[in-house]
Amino acid sequence: MITLYAADTANSGKIFLALEEMELPYEAVPVDLLRGAQFEPSHLRLNPNAKIPVIVDEDGPGGRRHVVFESGAILLYLAEKTAKFLSSDPVERSTAIQWLMLQMSSVGPMLGQFIHFARFAPSDNQYALARYRAQVLRVVDVLDGQLAQNSWLGGENYSVADIATFPWARALGGILDVDVEKKYKNIWRWTAQITLRPASERADAAKAALASHLIAPEKASPDALDRLFGRGESSK
Ligand SMILES: N[C@@H](CCC(=O)N[C@@H](CS)C(=O)NCC(=O)O)C(=O)O
Structure with missing residues:
Protein backbone atom coordinates (compact mmCIF):
# COMPACT_ATOMS: atom_id res chain seq x y z
CA MET A 1 0.00 0.00 0.00
CA ILE A 2 1.17 3.51 -0.83
CA THR A 3 0.29 6.56 1.25
CA LEU A 4 0.10 9.84 -0.66
CA TYR A 5 0.46 13.02 1.38
CA ALA A 6 -1.16 15.71 -0.70
CA ALA A 7 -3.40 18.74 -1.02
CA ASP A 8 -5.62 20.19 -3.72
CA THR A 9 -2.72 21.40 -5.89
CA ALA A 10 -1.31 20.75 -9.36
CA ASN A 11 1.79 19.01 -8.01
CA SER A 12 -0.42 16.67 -5.97
CA GLY A 13 -2.61 16.15 -9.04
CA LYS A 14 0.34 14.60 -10.88
CA ILE A 15 0.62 11.84 -8.31
CA PHE A 16 -3.11 11.15 -8.06
CA LEU A 17 -3.09 10.74 -11.85
CA ALA A 18 -0.01 8.48 -11.83
CA LEU A 19 -1.35 6.22 -9.08
CA GLU A 20 -4.69 5.90 -10.87
CA GLU A 21 -3.05 5.27 -14.26
CA MET A 22 -0.76 2.64 -12.75
CA GLU A 23 -3.64 1.05 -10.82
CA LEU A 24 -1.67 1.05 -7.58
CA PRO A 25 -3.60 0.80 -4.31
CA TYR A 26 -3.15 3.98 -2.26
CA GLU A 27 -4.52 6.04 0.54
CA ALA A 28 -4.47 9.84 0.28
CA VAL A 29 -3.74 11.81 3.46
CA PRO A 30 -4.57 15.53 3.42
CA VAL A 31 -1.80 17.96 4.39
CA ASP A 32 -3.45 21.28 5.15
CA LEU A 33 -0.93 23.84 3.90
CA LEU A 34 -3.04 26.71 5.21
CA ARG A 35 -2.88 25.23 8.71
CA GLY A 36 0.90 24.86 8.40
CA ALA A 37 0.76 21.05 8.48
CA GLN A 38 3.78 20.88 6.15
CA PHE A 39 5.95 22.35 8.93
CA GLU A 40 4.98 19.77 11.57
CA PRO A 41 7.81 17.46 12.71
CA SER A 42 5.96 14.38 11.45
CA HIS A 43 5.84 15.87 7.94
CA LEU A 44 9.42 17.19 8.04
CA ARG A 45 10.57 13.64 8.75
CA LEU A 46 9.06 12.71 5.36
CA ASN A 47 10.19 15.83 3.48
CA PRO A 48 12.70 18.15 5.16
CA ASN A 49 11.77 20.75 2.52
CA ALA A 50 8.24 21.02 4.00
CA LYS A 51 6.32 20.43 0.76
CA ILE A 52 3.81 18.06 -0.71
CA PRO A 53 3.43 15.71 -2.51
CA VAL A 54 5.21 12.91 -0.69
CA ILE A 55 4.61 9.16 -0.96
CA VAL A 56 5.41 6.40 1.48
CA ASP A 57 5.61 2.98 -0.15
CA GLU A 58 5.35 0.26 2.50
CA ASP A 59 6.37 -2.25 -0.16
CA GLY A 60 9.40 -0.43 -1.55
CA PRO A 61 12.64 -1.86 -2.93
CA GLY A 62 13.60 -5.05 -1.10
CA GLY A 63 10.13 -5.10 0.46
CA ARG A 64 11.13 -2.22 2.69
CA ARG A 65 9.37 1.09 3.42
CA HIS A 66 10.55 3.85 1.09
CA VAL A 67 9.73 7.58 1.25
CA VAL A 68 9.86 9.76 -1.88
CA PHE A 69 9.40 13.55 -2.12
CA GLU A 70 9.58 15.87 -5.18
CA SER A 71 6.87 15.04 -7.69
CA GLY A 72 9.30 14.31 -10.54
CA ALA A 73 11.20 11.83 -8.37
CA ILE A 74 7.91 10.25 -7.30
CA LEU A 75 6.81 9.83 -10.93
CA LEU A 76 10.10 8.21 -11.90
CA TYR A 77 9.97 5.93 -8.85
CA LEU A 78 6.43 4.79 -9.66
CA ALA A 79 7.21 4.33 -13.37
CA GLU A 80 10.17 2.13 -12.47
CA LYS A 81 8.20 0.22 -9.85
CA THR A 82 5.42 -0.62 -12.29
CA ALA A 83 7.34 -0.52 -15.60
CA LYS A 84 4.58 1.75 -16.91
CA PHE A 85 4.56 5.14 -18.65
CA LEU A 86 8.33 5.29 -19.15
CA SER A 87 9.70 3.38 -22.12
CA SER A 88 12.58 0.94 -21.76
CA ASP A 89 13.86 2.10 -25.16
CA ARG A 197 -8.89 8.98 -19.74
CA PRO A 198 -10.79 7.05 -17.03
CA ALA A 199 -7.79 7.35 -14.69
CA SER A 200 -7.95 11.13 -15.04
CA GLU A 201 -11.58 11.18 -13.94
CA ARG A 202 -10.78 8.94 -10.96
CA ALA A 203 -7.82 11.14 -10.02
CA ASP A 204 -10.00 14.27 -10.09
CA ALA A 205 -12.60 12.59 -7.89
CA ALA A 206 -9.97 11.44 -5.38
CA LYS A 207 -8.41 14.90 -5.24
CA ALA A 208 -11.82 16.54 -4.77
CA ALA A 209 -12.58 14.15 -1.88
CA LEU A 210 -9.29 15.12 -0.25
CA ALA A 211 -9.97 18.84 -0.78
CA SER A 212 -13.09 18.58 1.37
CA HIS A 213 -10.77 18.09 4.39
CA LEU A 214 -8.73 21.24 3.70
CA ILE A 215 -9.21 24.95 4.39
CA ALA A 216 -10.43 26.47 1.11
CA PRO A 217 -7.88 29.06 -0.16
CA GLU A 218 -10.54 31.82 -0.26
CA LYS A 219 -11.17 31.24 3.48
CA ALA A 220 -7.49 31.50 4.45
CA SER A 221 -6.62 34.11 7.06
CA PRO A 222 -3.87 36.69 6.32
CA ASP A 223 -1.70 34.93 8.95
CA ALA A 224 -2.13 31.57 7.23
CA LEU A 225 -1.12 33.08 3.88
CA ASP A 226 1.91 34.77 5.49
CA ARG A 227 3.01 31.40 6.93
CA LEU A 228 2.51 29.65 3.59
CA PHE A 229 4.48 32.29 1.69
CA GLY A 230 7.12 32.83 4.37
CA ARG A 231 6.44 36.55 4.69
CA GLY A 232 5.64 39.01 7.50
CA GLU A 233 6.16 37.34 10.89
CA SER A 234 7.05 34.13 9.03
CA SER A 235 9.92 35.61 7.01
CA LYS A 236 13.42 34.41 7.82
N1 LIG B 1 9.21 20.78 -6.81
C1 LIG B 1 8.26 20.33 -5.83
C2 LIG B 1 7.29 21.45 -5.53
C3 LIG B 1 6.37 21.08 -4.40
C4 LIG B 1 5.54 22.27 -3.96
O1 LIG B 1 5.85 23.43 -4.22
N2 LIG B 1 4.48 21.96 -3.25
C5 LIG B 1 3.63 23.00 -2.74
C6 LIG B 1 2.20 22.70 -3.05
S1 LIG B 1 1.96 22.37 -4.77
C7 LIG B 1 3.78 23.05 -1.23
O2 LIG B 1 3.91 22.03 -0.59
N3 LIG B 1 3.75 24.25 -0.66
C8 LIG B 1 3.83 24.43 0.75
C9 LIG B 1 4.81 25.47 1.17
O3 LIG B 1 5.51 26.01 0.31
O4 LIG B 1 4.86 25.74 2.38
C10 LIG B 1 7.50 19.11 -6.39
O5 LIG B 1 7.30 19.07 -7.59
O6 LIG B 1 7.13 18.23 -5.61
Missing part, protein backbone atom coordinates in the same frame (compact mmCIF):
# COMPACT_ATOMS: atom_id res chain seq x y z
CA PRO A 90 16.81 4.38 -24.29
CA VAL A 91 15.92 7.15 -26.76
CA GLU A 92 12.23 7.24 -25.89
CA ARG A 93 13.04 7.05 -22.19
CA SER A 94 15.56 9.89 -22.39
CA THR A 95 13.15 12.04 -24.40
CA ALA A 96 10.34 11.57 -21.86
CA ILE A 97 12.73 12.38 -19.00
CA GLN A 98 13.79 15.61 -20.76
CA TRP A 99 10.18 16.78 -20.92
CA LEU A 100 9.59 15.67 -17.34
CA MET A 101 12.59 17.77 -16.27
CA LEU A 102 11.31 20.75 -18.26
CA GLN A 103 8.07 20.52 -16.32
CA MET A 104 9.92 20.36 -13.00
CA SER A 105 12.41 23.11 -13.73
CA SER A 106 10.33 25.51 -15.76
CA VAL A 107 6.61 24.89 -16.33
CA GLY A 108 5.75 24.40 -12.63
CA PRO A 109 8.09 27.00 -11.11
CA MET A 110 7.32 29.75 -13.65
CA LEU A 111 3.56 29.23 -13.45
CA GLY A 112 3.81 29.02 -9.66
CA GLN A 113 5.64 32.33 -9.44
CA PHE A 114 3.29 33.97 -11.94
CA ILE A 115 0.25 32.86 -9.92
CA HIS A 116 1.89 34.13 -6.74
CA PHE A 117 2.54 37.61 -8.11
CA ALA A 118 -0.80 37.80 -9.94
CA ARG A 119 -2.99 36.70 -7.02
CA PHE A 120 -1.19 36.94 -3.69
CA ALA A 121 1.41 39.72 -3.83
CA PRO A 122 0.84 43.44 -3.24
CA SER A 123 -0.09 45.22 -6.46
CA ASP A 124 3.17 47.20 -6.86
CA ASN A 125 4.97 44.37 -8.63
CA GLN A 126 4.69 45.03 -12.35
CA TYR A 127 8.28 43.93 -12.97
CA ALA A 128 7.78 40.51 -11.34
CA LEU A 129 4.43 39.99 -13.06
CA ALA A 130 5.82 40.87 -16.49
CA ARG A 131 8.92 38.74 -15.91
CA TYR A 132 6.99 35.59 -14.96
CA ARG A 133 4.28 36.08 -17.56
CA ALA A 134 6.99 36.29 -20.24
CA GLN A 135 8.65 33.13 -18.90
CA VAL A 136 5.33 31.26 -18.82
CA LEU A 137 4.40 32.34 -22.36
CA ARG A 138 7.80 31.25 -23.61
CA VAL A 139 7.64 27.75 -22.13
CA VAL A 140 3.98 27.30 -23.14
CA ASP A 141 5.02 27.98 -26.74
CA VAL A 142 7.67 25.29 -26.34
CA LEU A 143 5.06 22.77 -25.12
CA ASP A 144 2.65 23.67 -27.92
CA GLY A 145 5.43 23.28 -30.49
CA GLN A 146 6.38 19.84 -29.18
CA LEU A 147 2.75 18.73 -29.23
CA ALA A 148 2.36 20.04 -32.80
CA GLN A 149 4.90 17.46 -33.90
CA ASN A 150 4.22 14.59 -31.50
CA SER A 151 1.15 12.92 -30.06
CA TRP A 152 2.62 13.13 -26.56
CA LEU A 153 5.37 15.19 -24.93
CA GLY A 154 7.87 12.33 -25.00
CA GLY A 155 6.99 11.26 -28.56
CA GLU A 156 4.57 8.53 -29.61
CA ASN A 157 3.61 7.28 -26.16
CA TYR A 158 1.82 8.73 -23.14
CA SER A 159 4.38 8.96 -20.34
CA VAL A 160 5.20 10.45 -16.96
CA ALA A 161 6.16 13.65 -18.83
CA ASP A 162 2.49 14.09 -19.82
CA ILE A 163 1.31 13.10 -16.34
CA ALA A 164 3.59 15.77 -14.82
CA THR A 165 2.59 18.56 -17.19
CA PHE A 166 -1.14 17.98 -17.56
CA PRO A 167 -2.31 19.32 -14.15
CA TRP A 168 -0.58 22.65 -14.84
CA ALA A 169 -1.43 22.85 -18.53
CA ARG A 170 -5.14 22.22 -18.01
CA ALA A 171 -5.31 25.38 -15.87
CA LEU A 172 -3.59 27.67 -18.38
CA GLY A 173 -6.74 29.38 -19.69
CA GLY A 174 -7.71 30.64 -16.23
CA ILE A 175 -4.17 31.49 -15.17
CA LEU A 176 -3.23 33.48 -18.28
CA ASP A 177 -6.74 34.59 -19.23
CA VAL A 178 -6.31 33.25 -22.77
CA ASP A 179 -8.48 31.12 -25.05
CA VAL A 180 -6.32 27.96 -25.08
CA GLU A 181 -8.43 26.29 -27.78
CA LYS A 182 -7.60 29.15 -30.17
CA LYS A 183 -4.11 30.13 -29.08
CA TYR A 184 -2.56 26.76 -28.18
CA LYS A 185 -4.49 24.25 -30.22
CA ASN A 186 -2.00 21.42 -29.70
CA ILE A 187 -2.08 21.80 -25.91
CA TRP A 188 -5.87 21.91 -26.18
CA ARG A 189 -6.02 18.62 -28.14
CA TRP A 190 -3.61 16.93 -25.73
CA THR A 191 -5.33 18.10 -22.50
CA ALA A 192 -8.69 16.98 -23.92
CA GLN A 193 -7.24 13.52 -24.58
CA ILE A 194 -5.89 13.18 -21.04
CA THR A 195 -9.06 14.57 -19.46
CA LEU A 196 -11.04 11.77 -21.17
Whole structure:
Protein backbone atom coordinates (compact mmCIF):
# COMPACT_ATOMS: atom_id res chain seq x y z
CA MET A 1 0.00 0.00 0.00
CA ILE A 2 1.17 3.51 -0.83
CA THR A 3 0.29 6.56 1.25
CA LEU A 4 0.10 9.84 -0.66
CA TYR A 5 0.46 13.02 1.38
CA ALA A 6 -1.16 15.71 -0.70
CA ALA A 7 -3.40 18.74 -1.02
CA ASP A 8 -5.62 20.19 -3.72
CA THR A 9 -2.72 21.40 -5.89
CA ALA A 10 -1.31 20.75 -9.36
CA ASN A 11 1.79 19.01 -8.01
CA SER A 12 -0.42 16.67 -5.97
CA GLY A 13 -2.61 16.15 -9.04
CA LYS A 14 0.34 14.60 -10.88
CA ILE A 15 0.62 11.84 -8.31
CA PHE A 16 -3.11 11.15 -8.06
CA LEU A 17 -3.09 10.74 -11.85
CA ALA A 18 -0.01 8.48 -11.83
CA LEU A 19 -1.35 6.22 -9.08
CA GLU A 20 -4.69 5.90 -10.87
CA GLU A 21 -3.05 5.27 -14.26
CA MET A 22 -0.76 2.64 -12.75
CA GLU A 23 -3.64 1.05 -10.82
CA LEU A 24 -1.67 1.05 -7.58
CA PRO A 25 -3.60 0.80 -4.31
CA TYR A 26 -3.15 3.98 -2.26
CA GLU A 27 -4.52 6.04 0.54
CA ALA A 28 -4.47 9.84 0.28
CA VAL A 29 -3.74 11.81 3.46
CA PRO A 30 -4.57 15.53 3.42
CA VAL A 31 -1.80 17.96 4.39
CA ASP A 32 -3.45 21.28 5.15
CA LEU A 33 -0.93 23.84 3.90
CA LEU A 34 -3.04 26.71 5.21
CA ARG A 35 -2.88 25.23 8.71
CA GLY A 36 0.90 24.86 8.40
CA ALA A 37 0.76 21.05 8.48
CA GLN A 38 3.78 20.88 6.15
CA PHE A 39 5.95 22.35 8.93
CA GLU A 40 4.98 19.77 11.57
CA PRO A 41 7.81 17.46 12.71
CA SER A 42 5.96 14.38 11.45
CA HIS A 43 5.84 15.87 7.94
CA LEU A 44 9.42 17.19 8.04
CA ARG A 45 10.57 13.64 8.75
CA LEU A 46 9.06 12.71 5.36
CA ASN A 47 10.19 15.83 3.48
CA PRO A 48 12.70 18.15 5.16
CA ASN A 49 11.77 20.75 2.52
CA ALA A 50 8.24 21.02 4.00
CA LYS A 51 6.32 20.43 0.76
CA ILE A 52 3.81 18.06 -0.71
CA PRO A 53 3.43 15.71 -2.51
CA VAL A 54 5.21 12.91 -0.69
CA ILE A 55 4.61 9.16 -0.96
CA VAL A 56 5.41 6.40 1.48
CA ASP A 57 5.61 2.98 -0.15
CA GLU A 58 5.35 0.26 2.50
CA ASP A 59 6.37 -2.25 -0.16
CA GLY A 60 9.40 -0.43 -1.55
CA PRO A 61 12.64 -1.86 -2.93
CA GLY A 62 13.60 -5.05 -1.10
CA GLY A 63 10.13 -5.10 0.46
CA ARG A 64 11.13 -2.22 2.69
CA ARG A 65 9.37 1.09 3.42
CA HIS A 66 10.55 3.85 1.09
CA VAL A 67 9.73 7.58 1.25
CA VAL A 68 9.86 9.76 -1.88
CA PHE A 69 9.40 13.55 -2.12
CA GLU A 70 9.58 15.87 -5.18
CA SER A 71 6.87 15.04 -7.69
CA GLY A 72 9.30 14.31 -10.54
CA ALA A 73 11.20 11.83 -8.37
CA ILE A 74 7.91 10.25 -7.30
CA LEU A 75 6.81 9.83 -10.93
CA LEU A 76 10.10 8.21 -11.90
CA TYR A 77 9.97 5.93 -8.85
CA LEU A 78 6.43 4.79 -9.66
CA ALA A 79 7.21 4.33 -13.37
CA GLU A 80 10.17 2.13 -12.47
CA LYS A 81 8.20 0.22 -9.85
CA THR A 82 5.42 -0.62 -12.29
CA ALA A 83 7.34 -0.52 -15.60
CA LYS A 84 4.58 1.75 -16.91
CA PHE A 85 4.56 5.14 -18.65
CA LEU A 86 8.33 5.29 -19.15
CA SER A 87 9.70 3.38 -22.12
CA SER A 88 12.58 0.94 -21.76
CA ASP A 89 13.86 2.10 -25.16
CA PRO A 90 16.81 4.38 -24.29
CA VAL A 91 15.92 7.15 -26.76
CA GLU A 92 12.23 7.24 -25.89
CA ARG A 93 13.04 7.05 -22.19
CA SER A 94 15.56 9.89 -22.39
CA THR A 95 13.15 12.04 -24.40
CA ALA A 96 10.34 11.57 -21.86
CA ILE A 97 12.73 12.38 -19.00
CA GLN A 98 13.79 15.61 -20.76
CA TRP A 99 10.18 16.78 -20.92
CA LEU A 100 9.59 15.67 -17.34
CA MET A 101 12.59 17.77 -16.27
CA LEU A 102 11.31 20.75 -18.26
CA GLN A 103 8.07 20.52 -16.32
CA MET A 104 9.92 20.36 -13.00
CA SER A 105 12.41 23.11 -13.73
CA SER A 106 10.33 25.51 -15.76
CA VAL A 107 6.61 24.89 -16.33
CA GLY A 108 5.75 24.40 -12.63
CA PRO A 109 8.09 27.00 -11.11
CA MET A 110 7.32 29.75 -13.65
CA LEU A 111 3.56 29.23 -13.45
CA GLY A 112 3.81 29.02 -9.66
CA GLN A 113 5.64 32.33 -9.44
CA PHE A 114 3.29 33.97 -11.94
CA ILE A 115 0.25 32.86 -9.92
CA HIS A 116 1.89 34.13 -6.74
CA PHE A 117 2.54 37.61 -8.11
CA ALA A 118 -0.80 37.80 -9.94
CA ARG A 119 -2.99 36.70 -7.02
CA PHE A 120 -1.19 36.94 -3.69
CA ALA A 121 1.41 39.72 -3.83
CA PRO A 122 0.84 43.44 -3.24
CA SER A 123 -0.09 45.22 -6.46
CA ASP A 124 3.17 47.20 -6.86
CA ASN A 125 4.97 44.37 -8.63
CA GLN A 126 4.69 45.03 -12.35
CA TYR A 127 8.28 43.93 -12.97
CA ALA A 128 7.78 40.51 -11.34
CA LEU A 129 4.43 39.99 -13.06
CA ALA A 130 5.82 40.87 -16.49
CA ARG A 131 8.92 38.74 -15.91
CA TYR A 132 6.99 35.59 -14.96
CA ARG A 133 4.28 36.08 -17.56
CA ALA A 134 6.99 36.29 -20.24
CA GLN A 135 8.65 33.13 -18.90
CA VAL A 136 5.33 31.26 -18.82
CA LEU A 137 4.40 32.34 -22.36
CA ARG A 138 7.80 31.25 -23.61
CA VAL A 139 7.64 27.75 -22.13
CA VAL A 140 3.98 27.30 -23.14
CA ASP A 141 5.02 27.98 -26.74
CA VAL A 142 7.67 25.29 -26.34
CA LEU A 143 5.06 22.77 -25.12
CA ASP A 144 2.65 23.67 -27.92
CA GLY A 145 5.43 23.28 -30.49
CA GLN A 146 6.38 19.84 -29.18
CA LEU A 147 2.75 18.73 -29.23
CA ALA A 148 2.36 20.04 -32.80
CA GLN A 149 4.90 17.46 -33.90
CA ASN A 150 4.22 14.59 -31.50
CA SER A 151 1.15 12.92 -30.06
CA TRP A 152 2.62 13.13 -26.56
CA LEU A 153 5.37 15.19 -24.93
CA GLY A 154 7.87 12.33 -25.00
CA GLY A 155 6.99 11.26 -28.56
CA GLU A 156 4.57 8.53 -29.61
CA ASN A 157 3.61 7.28 -26.16
CA TYR A 158 1.82 8.73 -23.14
CA SER A 159 4.38 8.96 -20.34
CA VAL A 160 5.20 10.45 -16.96
CA ALA A 161 6.16 13.65 -18.83
CA ASP A 162 2.49 14.09 -19.82
CA ILE A 163 1.31 13.10 -16.34
CA ALA A 164 3.59 15.77 -14.82
CA THR A 165 2.59 18.56 -17.19
CA PHE A 166 -1.14 17.98 -17.56
CA PRO A 167 -2.31 19.32 -14.15
CA TRP A 168 -0.58 22.65 -14.84
CA ALA A 169 -1.43 22.85 -18.53
CA ARG A 170 -5.14 22.22 -18.01
CA ALA A 171 -5.31 25.38 -15.87
CA LEU A 172 -3.59 27.67 -18.38
CA GLY A 173 -6.74 29.38 -19.69
CA GLY A 174 -7.71 30.64 -16.23
CA ILE A 175 -4.17 31.49 -15.17
CA LEU A 176 -3.23 33.48 -18.28
CA ASP A 177 -6.74 34.59 -19.23
CA VAL A 178 -6.31 33.25 -22.77
CA ASP A 179 -8.48 31.12 -25.05
CA VAL A 180 -6.32 27.96 -25.08
CA GLU A 181 -8.43 26.29 -27.78
CA LYS A 182 -7.60 29.15 -30.17
CA LYS A 183 -4.11 30.13 -29.08
CA TYR A 184 -2.56 26.76 -28.18
CA LYS A 185 -4.49 24.25 -30.22
CA ASN A 186 -2.00 21.42 -29.70
CA ILE A 187 -2.08 21.80 -25.91
CA TRP A 188 -5.87 21.91 -26.18
CA ARG A 189 -6.02 18.62 -28.14
CA TRP A 190 -3.61 16.93 -25.73
CA THR A 191 -5.33 18.10 -22.50
CA ALA A 192 -8.69 16.98 -23.92
CA GLN A 193 -7.24 13.52 -24.58
CA ILE A 194 -5.89 13.18 -21.04
CA THR A 195 -9.06 14.57 -19.46
CA LEU A 196 -11.04 11.77 -21.17
CA ARG A 197 -8.89 8.98 -19.74
CA PRO A 198 -10.79 7.05 -17.03
CA ALA A 199 -7.79 7.35 -14.69
CA SER A 200 -7.95 11.13 -15.04
CA GLU A 201 -11.58 11.18 -13.94
CA ARG A 202 -10.78 8.94 -10.96
CA ALA A 203 -7.82 11.14 -10.02
CA ASP A 204 -10.00 14.27 -10.09
CA ALA A 205 -12.60 12.59 -7.89
CA ALA A 206 -9.97 11.44 -5.38
CA LYS A 207 -8.41 14.90 -5.24
CA ALA A 208 -11.82 16.54 -4.77
CA ALA A 209 -12.58 14.15 -1.88
CA LEU A 210 -9.29 15.12 -0.25
CA ALA A 211 -9.97 18.84 -0.78
CA SER A 212 -13.09 18.58 1.37
CA HIS A 213 -10.77 18.09 4.39
CA LEU A 214 -8.73 21.24 3.70
CA ILE A 215 -9.21 24.95 4.39
CA ALA A 216 -10.43 26.47 1.11
CA PRO A 217 -7.88 29.06 -0.16
CA GLU A 218 -10.54 31.82 -0.26
CA LYS A 219 -11.17 31.24 3.48
CA ALA A 220 -7.49 31.50 4.45
CA SER A 221 -6.62 34.11 7.06
CA PRO A 222 -3.87 36.69 6.32
CA ASP A 223 -1.70 34.93 8.95
CA ALA A 224 -2.13 31.57 7.23
CA LEU A 225 -1.12 33.08 3.88
CA ASP A 226 1.91 34.77 5.49
CA ARG A 227 3.01 31.40 6.93
CA LEU A 228 2.51 29.65 3.59
CA PHE A 229 4.48 32.29 1.69
CA GLY A 230 7.12 32.83 4.37
CA ARG A 231 6.44 36.55 4.69
CA GLY A 232 5.64 39.01 7.50
CA GLU A 233 6.16 37.34 10.89
CA SER A 234 7.05 34.13 9.03
CA SER A 235 9.92 35.61 7.01
CA LYS A 236 13.42 34.41 7.82
N1 LIG B 1 9.21 20.78 -6.81
C1 LIG B 1 8.26 20.33 -5.83
C2 LIG B 1 7.29 21.45 -5.53
C3 LIG B 1 6.37 21.08 -4.40
C4 LIG B 1 5.54 22.27 -3.96
O1 LIG B 1 5.85 23.43 -4.22
N2 LIG B 1 4.48 21.96 -3.25
C5 LIG B 1 3.63 23.00 -2.74
C6 LIG B 1 2.20 22.70 -3.05
S1 LIG B 1 1.96 22.37 -4.77
C7 LIG B 1 3.78 23.05 -1.23
O2 LIG B 1 3.91 22.03 -0.59
N3 LIG B 1 3.75 24.25 -0.66
C8 LIG B 1 3.83 24.43 0.75
C9 LIG B 1 4.81 25.47 1.17
O3 LIG B 1 5.51 26.01 0.31
O4 LIG B 1 4.86 25.74 2.38
C10 LIG B 1 7.50 19.11 -6.39
O5 LIG B 1 7.30 19.07 -7.59
O6 LIG B 1 7.13 18.23 -5.61
